[in-house]
Amino acid sequence: MARKFFVGGNWKCNGTTEEVKKIVSTLNEGQVPPPDVVEVVVSPPFVFLPLVKNLLRPDFHVAAQNCWVKKGGAFTGEVSAEMLVNLGIPWVILGHSERRQILNETNEFVGEKVAYALSKGLKVIACVGETLEQRESGTTVEVVAAQTKAIAERVSNWADVVLAYEPVWAIGTGKVATPAQAQEVHFELRKWFHANISPEVAATIRIIYGGSVNGANSKELAVQPDVDGFLVGGASLKPEFIDIIKSAEVKKSA
Ligand code: PGA
Helix, strand or coil, X not given: CCCCEEEEEECCCCCCHHHHHHHHHHHHHCCCCCCCCEEEEEECCHHHHHHHHHHCCCCEEEEECCCCCCCCCCCCCCCCHHHHHHCCCXXXXXXXXXXXXXXXXXXXXXXXXXXXXXXXXXXXXXXXXXXXXXXXXXXXXXXXXXXXXXXHCCCCCCCCEEEEECCHHHCCCCCCCCHHHHHHHHHHHHHHHHHHXXXXXXXXXXXXXXXXXXXXXXXXXXXXXXXXXXXXXXXXHCCHHHHHHHHHHHHHHC
């Protein structure tokens, strides 16, 4: 059962209108494998979502970088899942480590966000990952399993979820996980789904890797059997994002 390769571009809190238009025109001109081989989703800041959605080629899709945990209302500064649905935004990234760490989002809060977003019809890129300290103390698998469990306790249908394994020590550091390190955690996560959810979900859920992915290292990561794509930060703002998307071809022939 083939899992379609997935490449997400997380633009984080970057860009001006002019810069965003430039990135989109680079993407629109890029020669990439067809949509039956790779699914491409880019995630601009909220304020640029309508612009990007309007300008972006139709085979690429957009994601928000966050949304509120429940129905909108008196929550100053938040953006609700309903608003994203209203704008025709199909995807949302939830539980990114920058939000877990800087904004203190807990495993439970992230789990609630994922469940609410799915209930409104959004598709979710849910992020998990350990800190360097946790890796060095040997608790990586425990940490990502606990983060996944907090989602699993609130979610019953995994069809619209992509799980992004993003070791915190690899994000924005240029210190990419080795293919073996990535594969090991992806394998353990799939094993966790097999034991705790179902063999079917374990076989079908896409587990993507994030953390200093670039045009030079994406191919060797892509061929790992349990790596189903990438969530890319810094390099998603550059033309090399096209090369990362192309690594789906390597996967296809692997
Ligand atoms: P990076 O970010 O590619 O810049 O390391 C990845 C992410 O945070 O999703």
